[in-house]
Amino acid sequence: MDNVFDVLKMMTVNHNGIAGTQIVVTDLEGKPNGLLTDLLRDTIGNMRLFIDMASVDSADEVLAELGDCTPLPDDVLDEYAKILKEPIAGINFAPQKQMIEVLIR
Numbered sequence: 001m002d003n004v005f006d007v008l009k010m011m012t013v014n015h016n017g018i019a020g021t022q023i024v025v026t027d028l029e030g031k032p033n034g035l036l037t038d039l040l041r042d043t044i045g046n047m048r049l050f051i052d053m054a055s056v057d058s059a060d061e062v063l064a065e066l067g068d069c070t071p072l073p074d075d076v077l078d079e080y081a082k083i084l085k086e087p088i089a090g091i092n093f094a095p096q097k098q099m100i101e102v103l104i105r
Contacts, residue, residue: 001088001091002087002088003059003084003085003086003087003088004025004040004083004084004085004086004088004102005058005059005062005084005085006088007088007091007100007102008044008047008053008084009053009056009057011091011100013100017048017053018044018100019044019048020040020041020042020044020045020048021041022098022099022100023037023040023041023044023099023100023101023102024037024099024100024101024102025037025040025083025101025102025104026092026101026102026103026104027103027104027105028089028090028103028105030092030101030103033104036083036086036104039079039080039082039083040083040102042080043080043083043084046066046070046072046080047062047066050065050066050069050070051065051066059081059084059085060081062080062084063077063080063081063084066080086104087104087105088102088103088104089103089104089105090103091103
């Protein structure tokens with residue numbers, strides 16, 4: 001796994017895709033990044049509404065499909081691209097919080 005899209009594509013919870021409420025973006029020490037978490041949750045919400053994750057293999061394909069089937073402006077899609085293509089440093093499962101932490105540098 002190289003980036004946030006890869007995490008969303010490959011991971012499931014109880015055989016379902018990751019819900020936005022289950023994921024948080026943190027730094028390497030586990031400190032949450034609220035801005036990136038909100039952006040990721042918004043991105044996931046629109047992906048779950050408009051995209052069949054089984055039919056896409058890259059962040060670029062997600063962005064193309066969202067551009068085709070939603071009225072999202074280009075600046076929003078640019079922000080979605082930034083979070084989906086963000087390189088990850090690791091993943092931490094926090095069962096006591098019922099969260100998946102995506103670690104970025």
